[in-house]
Amino acid sequence: MSVGTQTNPHLAPTRPLGALYAGNARSVMLRGWRATASTNWLVMLSGFFEPIFYLLSMGLGLGALVGTITTEAGQEIPYAAYIAPALLAVAAMNGAIYDSTWNVFFKMQFAKLYEGMLSTSLGPLDVALGEISLALLRGALYATGFMFVMQVLGLNLSWWALLALPAVLLIAFGFASVGMAVTSYMKTFQQMDWINFVLLPMFLFSATFYPLSVYPPGLQLVIQALPLWHGVELVRGLTTGLVDAGMLWHVLYYLVMIALGLVFTTRRLRALFLD
């Protein structure tokens, strides 16, 4: 193809997102899949077992002492069935966060992987979408495994539980998207530790192990502003069969998270590697 004679520098870009997106996020995912398959799969397994251990120790162990718990709708359910959906949401979050924070941080700061990718015809949105999708996939894998364990233990109380799978996909997508956006602004290991500093209390306090009603009203509002609470409520509603239209707000919350994460990640990658 001869392009040497083509001299029209003011030609409009051929696609609306031309400089940002080449429609090839798949190649970025494919890369991540190969890399995970060859090097990281043991680390990957550990993330899968973490929520299962919580379920066994807290749900079955502590649950024997707690007995049943009364939900906000007044339904009596076993303690394990109460916390299992919360841990399912946590599993999705963990999987998504692992790939979208530490992995991304390493690739940006040390491996210069994105520098290499962005000197090909890929755009920053391809890289963002590819990496986030991979994180999402990991979250989905963790969650599916966890759902299976829940089914075996008889903790899925309703057929609505089937919808918990797309719900955790949404949750994983949200966390992956925001996780990568936040990570793209991080420069040091110390800053990366802040992420854990935020995640741990969020995990413990987002109505994961007990109802929101134990908090005073002011604190309830704080918890309700956090993303994990929305995930927990959404999944809990589905696996326990207490479904109502208000759950759509949780969905909307995650859709906004996904959009914001994608916008900021793309912007930041562009600023960093395509200045």
Add this chain to the structure above:
Amino acid sequence: MPDPVIVAQDLRKTYAGFAAVDGISFAVERGESFGLLGPNGAGKSTTMRMVGAVSTRTGGSLSVLGLDPDRHGPEIRSQLGVVPQSDNLDTELRVRENLLVYGRYFGLPRAQVARRADELLAFAQLEDKAKAKVDALSGGMKRRLTIARALINDPSILLLDEPTTGLDPQARHILWDRLFRLKEQGTTLLLTTHYMDEAEQLCDRIVVVDKGAIMAEGSPAELIRRYSSKEVLEVRFGSSRNSEVAERLQGIGDRVEVLPDRILIYTGNGEAELVRLTDAGLHPITSLVRRSSLEDVFLRLTGRTLIE
């Protein structure tokens, strides 16, 4: 007939008030091998990044393959091969996988990439290492793999940022040989380097860049002819005697430069000058005849010390 694939006119890049590239103009013809020479911080890499469509310019105009990099980044990048200054190979993937995955970034079909990867492994003399881990490769091998990777999309232009910095002589020579083959096949090369010998090996034409501006332009031979001599005779008489001896060196060489530790005599024939020296009764403690290097041309252009 001239067929420029890269045209830069008064190209500028400013970072927070600092002009990294300050009005550079040059044109690279199709099939030409063009070198940007200069010290660290001269603006070489910034220029390369703008040509590579990964950095937008602050001013001037730039056309790569007839397109504006600020507007057509992906289209331009799809036809470039980039060898960055420091290797950014994918260490989580094996050698051949690096080529396969990189090819897919360009959206090329799997079968085509696989075929090309095998050709390039042969070209880079890495066939035995196809399944090796990247970290297990030597510096020279990593460099060759990076070059192979840059060729996966069959680029019209290959951009090389200091391709042999940090390599041992054997590795450099192998690399030069590979790059020379590409040049023979008609690939346009744009490279930056510190080394005059590298530029002489590979470049048809050179611009010398310093502080973001072009100091000189020409073929390696022209530059040496214009700004230095073919050879340099370095003699040492001991720190205390150098300047005293220097007065007796009238008429020797094309030009004499006295440094605190040694005297440089620029000449077309170093050995002959050395004979003339000893005939004149001057016996240096040590003497060295070498070819002119970038340093000689460059220091001549920018002045040696004390004008910082």
